Amino acid sequence: MKKLLLGTAALAFSAGMALASDVVRMGTEGAYPPYNFINDAGEVDGFEREMGDELCKRAELTCEWVTNDWDSIIPNLVSGNYDTIIAGMSINDEREKVIDFTQDYIPPATSSYVALSEGADLKGIVAAQTSTLQAGYITESGATLLEFSTADEIIAALKSGEADAVFFDTDYLAPIVEESGGELMFVGEQVTLGRGTGMGLRKSDTELKDKFNAAITSMKEDGTLNTMLVKWFGEGTDTY
Template sequence: MKKLIIGLALAVCASGTAMAQERTVRIGTEGAYPPYNFINDNGQVDGFERELGDRLCEMTGFNCTWVTNDWDTIIPNLVAGNYDAIMAGMSITDARKEMISFTQRYKPGDPSSFLALEGADESVMTGVVAAQSNTIQSSYLADTPATLVEFPTPEDMVAAVRNGEVDAALANSAYLSDVINESGGRLVFVGEPLDIADGVGMGLRQSDNELREAFDAAIKELEDNGELQVMLDKWFN
């Protein structure tokens, strides 16, 4: 009897592993928000979230594929079933939790900063300020004296600052650091960073509890064994 019970347990275990390996999980990302995610010279999704996502899929046994989607429709298309998860530098917020669920965070919340042309002073922070639409930065600006102008992509937002269409832009500090470094001194940070983010996690449909639990366990393991910190250090200095 004991041998029979052990045999059944092993069979169940093997069956669970096989099911995980057979399941294809489609991960949606923007592909336009380095260092979180971007399209490399080979036309492939790259960045911190690609490396982390591939490692999580390896650990869970899922067969993962990557899908790019515009930011404005990234949550609706998840809910509609066009992919199964979102890894797109998405901050965990109460408003988003009303539409989707999140894993535990895989990155602490980044500060947000104002970007402006060289020579600008802090008055631009209450002028005409750009933000990417449907972000924590656009929500923050909506409650300030600034005149908010929303753009569909971070590139469009930065271009508006560079061309003088807006006084400043508010975005993730890590993203803006690369923008400033590549600007040759033309773009600068203005004012102090703002702490308005609670952390970044993987977005999932609210009904996908088993998928969330599997990814949660894998994220926790990477956090505990130090692998996650190595990735964060690599991509975010």
């Protein structure tokens, strides 16, 4: 799942009081299928929409969905523009300095390289989405990082020849590779980053975290979460 890497120095904590409101605002990106996207009716859709609605039902919460650009999704949670992040966000130590997380609702996933040919230079110019762990990984790999604000742009950079390869979430890349008719292909080895995908919350919203954790646990125990994972990510996807 998508991995955000964010510095902490410029962020200030707000006093989150999500449960003091009648509505819990579910913040997502809306540009990361099949996790979350905007459908033809202009509404948030995808695995996280279906799962999030079920979590809210089980937690007896009234929820509404809002979208936010990926590169500012944590600052806008902290500043109170919404109450959760449910956007394919992997749990990692750096992020936990700033916000809190529920337990994971998607097991740790892999990231992959995609290129136009098997002989692509993975130490050359590699495109990744800005402010992600994939971008950080490429920087440390010795390759030249080419950053873009959206996932669509990294694919466009590869096709235009700006990048030798892209490095991103395998589940996101798989349908793009399949639909490319052989133009795009997986190359190199897969890499596991992060500790699974969880909901992000302000550190002060402990009661809200507990409610969502209980709902996630119940979905794992009765098999509902596994059913949704297979529905959206296909047979063979990692489940609980």
